[in-house]
Amino acid sequence: MRAIRQHAFGGPDELRLEAVPDPHPADDEVRIRVESAGVHLLDALIRQGDGGPRVTPRLPMTPGREVAGVIDEVGPGAGAHLLGRRVVADLGLTSGGYAELALAPSAAVHVIPDHVDADSAVAMIGTGRTTMAILELAAPTADDVVLVTAAAGGIGTLLVQAARAAGATVVGAAGGPGKVTLARRIGADHAFDYSRPGWPDAVREVLAGRPVTLALDGVGGRIGRQALELLGVAGRLVMFGTASGSLTEVSAGDLFSRGISAASAVGARLLQRPGGTRTLELRALEALSSEQLVPVIGRRFALADAAGAHIALQSRATTGKTVLRP
Numbered sequence: 001m002r003a004i005r006q007h008a009f010g011g012p013d014e015l016r017l018e019a020v021p022d023p024h025p026a027d028d029e030v031r032i033r034v035e036s037a038g039v040h041l042l043d044a045l046i047r048q049g050d051g052g053p054r055v056t057p058r059l060p061m062t063p064g065r066e067v068a069g070v071i072d073e074v075g076p077g078a079g080a081h082l083l084g085r086r087v088v089a090d091l092g093l094t095s096g097g098y099a100e101l102a103l104a105p106s107a108a109v110h111v112i113p114d115h116v117d118a119d120s121a122v123a124m125i126g127t128g129r130t131t132m133a134i135l136e137l138a139a140p141t142a143d144d145v146v147l148v149t150a151a152a153g154g155i156g157t158l159l160v161q162a163a164r165a166a167g168a169t170v171v172g173a174a175g176g177p178g179k180v181t182l183a184r185r186i187g188a189d190h191a192f193d194y195s196r197p198g199w200p201d202a203v204r205e206v207l208a209g210r211p212v213t214l215a216l217d218g219v220g221g222r223i224g225r226q227a228l229e230l231l232g233v234a235g236r237l238v239m240f241g242t243a244s245g246s247l248t249e250v251s252a253g254d255l256f257s258r259g260i261s262a263a264s265a266v267g268a269r270l271l272q273r274p275g276g277t278r279t280l281e282l283r284a285l286e287a288l289s290s291e292q293l294v295p296v297i298g299r300r301f302a303l304a305d306a307a308g309a310h311i312a313l314q315s316r317a318t319t320g321k322t323v324l325r326p
Contacts, residue, residue: 002018002304006060029105030073030104033101035326037066037097041243064324065091065093067091070086074106086114120295123320131155140162144166145168160186169207170188174193200226221244233259236262237263
């Protein structure tokens with residue numbers, strides 16, 4: 001089979017297409033003929049060697065943690081009934097998804113219905129799962145004014161849709177006019193370009209005195225801080241990412257003087273969630289199947305161009321979910 005292989009930590013040029021032996025499933029494993037593989041910012045951090053000790057793989061390795069496709073071989077104990085089924089799976093930290101064939105624990109797969117396409121399923125198994133964790137913590141309601149930063153990203157586009165479905169007034173913030181247009185198209189009542197000076201004042205003006213009650217921040221850094229400062233008394237800040245490269249600065253003084261609360265929906269909270277994350281995956285896939293949430297698939301790259309996908313993602317030139325197609 002063909003697979004992306006990485007022999008050293010470093011830049012995108014370390015991702016090379018190679019011919020490797022076909023893998024075969026061990027006990028309680030299945031083999032998936034991959035139709036779509038998700039590309040995630042964490043994949044790029046792992047490629048660089050910046051994933052931390054918990055996610056530092058042995059080299060050489062094949063990256064990629066999210067795949068959808070058809071099971072074409074099962075290992076002992078995996079269940080012959082899975083043969084030929086269309087499935088999606090998060091491979092966990094074992095990776096292996098940037099390939100024509102990928103192995104997954106049989107307990108990790110979810111059968112997907114015929115009307116769900118592989119790209120959308122891949123978007124929801126990881127990105128959608130995280131979105132469900134954010135919504136579980138944030139719990140937007142019709143009384144909220146919700147500000148979503150990174151509103152044109154894979155998670156941000158889902159959060160805009162979910163907040164709108166809850167009846168909230170939704171303000172999207174994204175970098176660049178194309179991303180602002182996308183945020184409006186998927187349901188934001190108002191959308192602003194946070195790369196332009198004075199965007200927080202524009203938010204205050206359009207809300208005409210209504211405070212932001214819930215800020216969902218996937219950017220961090222200066223943008224995250226500006227989102228925090230738009231919160232009114234008793235507002236909630238829920239953080240889920242650091243696309244800027246740094247965390248949003250929050251102090252005890254902010255919590256006391258502004259009367260706000262702040263929490264992270266990812267990291268330890270997600271990894272150590274009671275009952276694990278499979279229930280979040282199920283909720284995300286149910287929302288996809290019922291069309292309550294529709295993931296935006298921004299760019300599709302050929303498997304051979306995995307390096308290009310990483311470059312586009314890290315330069316923030318993408319919208320929605322980025323996928324590879326073997």
